[in-house]
Amino acid sequence: MKKIIVVLPTALLIVVLLSLNISKPEIRPFKNHKLYPYGVSGNYAGAPGEANCTYCHMGNTQSGATVNSLTLSSNGLPITTYVPDSSYTVLLTMDPNPSTRGFQAVALTSSNSVAGTFTSIPTAVGSSVQILTNRATHTDCSNMTPWSWIWTAPSTNVGTVTFYVSTLNSDGSGTTSGDIVYLSQYLINASSADLVENSRDKYNFSAGYSSNQNAVVMNFNSLIVGEMYFNLVDLSGRSVFTYRMGNSKIGKNSEKIVLPDDIKNGVYVVNMFVHNNVMEQKVMIQK
Numbered sequence: 001m002k003k004i005i006v007v008l009p010t011a012l013l014i015v016v017l018l019s020l021n022i023s024k025p026e027i028r029p030f031k032n033h034k035l036y037p038y039g040v041s042g043n044y045a046g047a048p049g050e051a052n053c054t055y056c057h058m059g060n061t062q063s064g065a066t067v068n069s070l071t072l073s074s075n076g077l078p079i080t081t082y083v084p085d086s087s088y089t090v091l092l093t094m095d096p097n098p099s100t101r102g103f104q105a106v107a108l109t110s111s112n113s114v115a116g117t118f119t120s121i122p123t124a125v126g127s128s129v130q131i132l133t134n135r136a137t138h139t140d141c142s143n144m145t146p147w148s149w150i151w152t153a154p155s156t157n158v159g160t161v162t163f164y165v166s167t168l169n170s171d172g173s174g175t176t177s178g179d180i181v182y183l184s185q186y187l188i189n190a191s192s193a194d195l196v197e198n199s200r201d202k203y204n205f206s207a208g209y210s211s212n213q214n215a216v217v218m219n220f221n222s223l224i225v226g227e228m229y230f231n232l233v234d235l236s237g238r239s240v241f242t243y244r245m246g247n248s249k250i251g252k253n254s255e256k257i258v259l260p261d262d263i264k265n266g267v268y269v270v271n272m273f274v275h276n277n278v279m280e281q282k283v284m285i286q287k
Helices: 008-019 199-204
Strands: 059-063 068-072 087-094 100-108 118-119 129-132 135-138 147-152 161-170 178-189 206-210 215-222 227-234 239-247 252-256 265-273 277-283
Touching: 008 206, 068 100, 068 161, 068 178, 068 227, 068 265, 087 100, 087 161, 087 239, 118 129, 135 147, 199 215, 206 277, 215 265, 215 277, 227 277, 239 252
Parallel strands: 059 178
Antiparallel strands: 068 087, 087 147, 100 135, 100 161, 118 147, 129 135, 161 178, 206 215, 215 252, 227 239, 227 265, 265 277
16 A cells, blocks of 8 residues: 655645644742752841741741740850851751751841851751851751851941841651741840850859769759750750750759760860850850
């Protein structure tokens, strides 16, 4: 059987194609929790006038007051005020324990301009952090925390600095359903040389190490009922163990924190937080 080949003129071929109403596929923006598995550049920390993690995840936003915790320290000691042009270790933790986590953080002045600079710590404990466009963000989708990096304060006193944090609790399902984004803010003011608090005098705070129990035992007085947070820091400023505790009671408190077996002997700094009240003391761990 002979095949019949029909050759259409170019003009006629164009008319035929148009009559078939063939069009290009419609390109629509979409949001997927795997768009930025290795961190995200851009403004997604939940600061004034910008987006947060829901830009990609389409999850619900909630207050991070009881989920996120951000602390700053210098030489292993927590700080509540900053000295211009000084560098501090930033520690960000997140509860509860989702399948995967992510975050972005930025430090801004009261006029919403970037305050100081962020620098990554390659050897930081927990998930690695990278700095993109003056913002700290995760480098992988994992469930590891804490996240830690360095903040160098502005070279001059710029008044109150606010750290804006957007964290992601993802269920790892491959879809955006079930994802939750937590937003929180942390304020720090400029310091003067004589603005120093002695926590042992103010709270009658004491901390010691019990080798028999491999635990840090603490005693202190509290004027409020507030959530307690324990942070053990080595002398390089690196957090080696964190633990979110229950609420304190008004008056005398006695607490014991059992440490992981892999913590090595040496001198450490115990950071104890009750709400916004900070207590600290060095301890010697000798098993």
